Each structure stands twice: as structure tokens, then as C-alpha cells.
Amino acid sequence: MIKVFDRFFGNSATTEEPCSSGSQNLEDAYAIIMRHVTAPPLRIDTHVDQDTFQRLLKRVETTWARLGQEDAHWSVITDDRFRKHSINGHIDDFFAMGEVDIARMEASLARAGVALSDIETAMDFGCGVGRLSIPLARKTGHVLGVDISAAHLQEAKANVENIGCRNVEFFKASSVADIRDLQKFDLVISLIVLQHNPPPVMLEILNALCARVKLGGYLYIQAQTYRSGYHYSVQEDLSDSSDKMEMHVLPQHLFLQTIQDNGLTILEVMEDGAAWSLDYRSQVVVAHKR
Numbered sequence: 001m002i003k004v005f006d007r008f009f010g011n012s013a014t015t016e017e018p019c020s021s022g023s024q025n026l027e028d029a030y031a032i033i034m035r036h037v038t039a040p041p042l043r044i045d046t047h048v049d050q051d052t053f054q055r056l057l058k059r060v061e062t063t064w065a066r067l068g069q070e071d072a073h074w075s076v077i078t079d080d081r082f083r084k085h086s087i088n089g090h091i092d093d094f095f096a097m098g099e100v101d102i103a104r105m106e107a108s109l110a111r112a113g114v115a116l117s118d119i120e121t122a123m124d125f126g127c128g129v130g131r132l133s134i135p136l137a138r139k140t141g142h143v144l145g146v147d148i149s150a151a152h153l154q155e156a157k158a159n160v161e162n163i164g165c166r167n168v169e170f171f172k173a174s175s176v177a178d179i180r181d182l183q184k185f186d187l188v189i190s191l192i193v194l195q196h197n198p199p200p201v202m203l204e205i206l207n208a209l210c211a212r213v214k215l216g217g218y219l220y221i222q223a224q225t226y227r228s229g230y231h232y233s234v235q236e237d238l239s240d241s242s243d244k245m246e247m248h249v250l251p252q253h254l255f256l257q258t259i260q261d262n263g264l265t266i267l268e269v270m271e272d273g274a275a276w277s278l279d280y281r282s283q284v285v286v287a288h289k290r
């Protein structure tokens with residue numbers, strides 16, 4: 001099953017090879033595609049008061065500050081090759097994964113008639129250590145990497161200096177107001193970031209990111225939109241004092257509706273398999289502000 005999953009969602013950015021070899025493969029693929037079609041709705045609290053909102057966001061900041069200090073590259077892609085003690089030998093593999101993600105985005109935008117080389121300004125929201133900012137900077141005029149974690153931003157700056165990339169800057173955003181105060185961009189991209197914030201926070205961030213897209217600009221954004229058994233109760237969440245890496249879901253109707261309510265037209269919704277688990281659904285949306 002996983003082999004088929006890999007062929008659908010795996011590492012090749014450009015493959016056009018159809019999945020047609022053998023009926024067993026096709027049956028497995030069909031089972032994967034159909035796995036959530038009769039799934040029940042998710043119970044999710046989406047609204048909280050301001051104090052609670054700040055508390056939830058502060059917790060995200062504390063967690064990522066810790067992860068950034070302990071093991072920044074591994075916290076971005078949780079593969080043991082990218083642990084602190086082994087990242088030096090695998091840094092090229094780490095950035096190669098970012099190149100693949102940017103190549104996929106480039107292909108999505110090309111299908112919408114846009115060339116990355118025409119993008120003058122891009123924001124990489126939740127940029128981590130620059131895994132996407134660096135390959136994006138090679139193809140666009142200028143990139144602003146934005147993150148809530150100073151420790152990740154420090155690593156990102158070091159990575160940019162090592163590579164000698166000059167058209168990337170970084171900014172620490174600790175609040176949604178910090179995002180809203182930013183300039184507008186031709187392209188806003190955010191991959192594997194929203195999912196680490198509770199749904200009420202995700203929604204506010206998504207609104208703020210949509211508002212930072214210029215008229216005529218594009219949004220390329222990923223969220224986990226389903227997980228079997230997921231629910232979100234603010235009360236339950238606040239009673240959990242651990243600072244583990246949070247994993248949350250934004251149901252697809254809320255994800256798409258929020259983007260549309262901000263005046264963007266959805267051009268593509270693509271399955272992306274970012275969770276590496278068939279329990280989840282993860283999707284990337286390409287949207288345009290006309």
C-alpha cells in the first residue's frame with residue numbers, strides 16, 4: 001500500500017508516469033483515494049476569546065523556541081538524518097527536499113499560467129531554517145522568511161550565509177498583528193506550518209496571510225484537512241500542559257471558505273501526503289487574488 005502511496009504522493013516533482021501497472025496496484029490506489037469519503041464530520045472549536053487566543057499562540061511560540069534550540073532541522077523534517085549530530089553530513093538531502101517542494105509549487109503555478117521568475121516578492125510563512133526560502137529565492141526576486149521561533153530564524157540566517165544567497169531576509173512574527181503589519185507580496189507560501197497551530201489560531205493566521213497577498217498575487221498553502229478521530233476542544237486543550245509538537249486539522253470546508261472569504265479564487269486543490277500517514281488528509285491550495 002505504501003509503495004502505491006509513494007507513487008502518488010512521493011518524491012518525484014515532475015513525474016507524469018500514470019499509475020497503471022497491475023490491477024492490485026490500482027485496487028490499492030483506489031482504496032487510498034477513497035479512504036475518507038464516508039468519514040463523519042469533525043467536532044472542532046473554532047472561536048476563542050482574545051486572552052485564550054494569546055495563550056494558545058504563546059504556547060506555539062514556546063514549543064517551537066524549544067524545538068529550535070534542541071534540534072532545529074529535525075523539527076522541520078523529523079527524519080533522524082537531520083538530527084543535530086548528523087545534519088552536517090545530510091544538509092544537501094535536507095535542502096533537496098525543499099527543492100522538490102518548490103518544483104511542485106512551480107508546476108502548480110505554471111498550470112495556472114504563472115512563471116516563478118515573474119514573482120518579484122514572496123513571503124515564506126513559517127520558514128523554519130530556510131528549507132523552502134532558499135530554493136524559492138533562487139527563482140524569485142526577493143523572499144521574506146517569517147517565523148515565530150528566533151532559534152529557527154538564527155539557523156535559517158546561517159544556512160543562507162553558507163549558501164551565499166543574498167535575496168532573502170527574515171522576520172520574527174510573534175503575533176497575528178505582526179503578520180498583518182507586513183507589506184503585501186506577489187506570492188505567499190506556507191507548507192507544514194498551519195498544522196502546528198490550534199484551529200482558532202490557524203484560522204486567524206490564514207486570514208492574515210490571505211490579506212498579505214497583493215492584488216494579482218498568489219497563495220500556495222498547505223493544511224491537514226482530515227484525521228480519523230481528530231477533534232478539538234479548547235477546554236481540553238488548555239488542560240494539557242505538555243509542550244510537545246502540536247498537530248492539528250482544519251476541515252477542508254473551513255480551509256477553502258476562509259480563502260474565498262478573503263477574496264481569493266481557488267485554482268487548485270492538490271493532495272500532498274505531507275503527514276506521511278494514511279490517517280490524515282493533507283492538501284495544498286493554490287489561490288489567486290484577482
Ligand SMILES: C[S@@+](CC[C@H](N)C(=O)[O-])C[C@H]1O[C@@H](n2cnc3c(N)ncnc32)[C@H](O)[C@@H]1O
Binds near residue numbers: 130173
Ligand atoms: C515543520 S516547520 C516547517 C518549516 C518550513 N515551512 C519548511 O517546510 O521547511 C514549521 C515552522 O513553522 C513555524 N511556525 C509554527 N507556527 C507558527 C506561527 N504561528 N507563526 C509563525 N511561524 C510558525 C515553526 O517555528 C517552524 O519553524
